[in-house]
Amino acid sequence: MTVRKESRINLLRYQQEEALESKKNNQFVLILGLVALLLAGAMGGAWWSQNQNLQTVKAENIQLQQQVDKLTSSVVSTDTVTKGSGEVDKRSSMINTLQKQVRVKSKHFQDIYLLSIPGITIGKMDVKSDNNFAMSAYCGSQAKFIKFLKELRELDFIKEVKNISSKCNTKTGEVNFNIILVWEEVE
Incomplete structure (x- = not known):
């Protein structure tokens, strides 16, 4: 009886490489997700800042309009009191x-x-x-x-x-x- 030697392939190295590559791919996807999240946060912050600036300008505009109305009413009252001056x-x-x-x-x-x-x-x-x-x-x-x-x-x-x-x-x-x-x- 002759015994045949079967060749043995060491699959452990290939499995380790595959696990390492899978880990790198997962890290890459995680980094891309974090970058996308940061960009979305930055865009949201910029939008919020512009909205706050717009609200401030609107509030100033309302205040100025109230001052103009107040001045107009004071001019009208002054005009009626001292007509002809x-x-x-x-x-x-x-x-x-x-x-x-x-x-x-x-x-x-x-x-x-x-x-x-x-x-x-x-x-x-x-x-x-x-x-x-x-x-x-x-x-x-x-x-x-x-x-x-x-x-x-x-x-x-x-x-x-x-x-x-x-x-x-x-x-x-x-x-x-x-x-x-x-x-x-x-x-």
């Missing part, structure tokens, strides 16, 4: 002019905000005391920046574009820019 007429005229300027500038803010083409994100808008208006924003490409700038120049209440500064991220193509605009004088 030249001083009151001057003050009424001044208050009316200021009210008109506030309403016009608020409307211009809204017009610029509504003008924003998709892909333009306005970060900050400020009215300066010398009829200048500063805006900080960013967009996804230089073409969108140029289109937005062209549309701004076509607005009838913009007297001139005083200063433009922009910075393009060469990796992403994103353009951050600051613009100073000069308002048309309200009469």
Whole structure:
């Protein structure tokens, strides 16, 4: 009788490699899940922050409107008490002019905000005391920046574009820019 030797294959090494590869794949999926969760959290935080800023601006707008209403009522009461006084007429005229300027500038803010083409994100808008208006924003490409700038120049209440500064991220193509605009004088 002859005994045949059967070849034995060591499967332990292959099983260990397969277990190690499975562990690496699980770790990779876990890392991807955590990154996705972090990105979702960051996006939620940005949305919440923008919503808080919007609520703050709305509250300030309501407060300013209440102040305008209060001033208007005080002017009306002053006007009825001291009718015929030249001083009151001057003050009424001044208050009316200021009210008109506030309403016009608020409307211009809204017009610029509504003008924003998709892909333009306005970060900050400020009215300066010398009829200048500063805006900080960013967009996804230089073409969108140029289109937005062209549309701004076509607005009838913009007297001139005083200063433009922009910075393009060469990796992403994103353009951050600051613009100073000069308002048309309200009469």
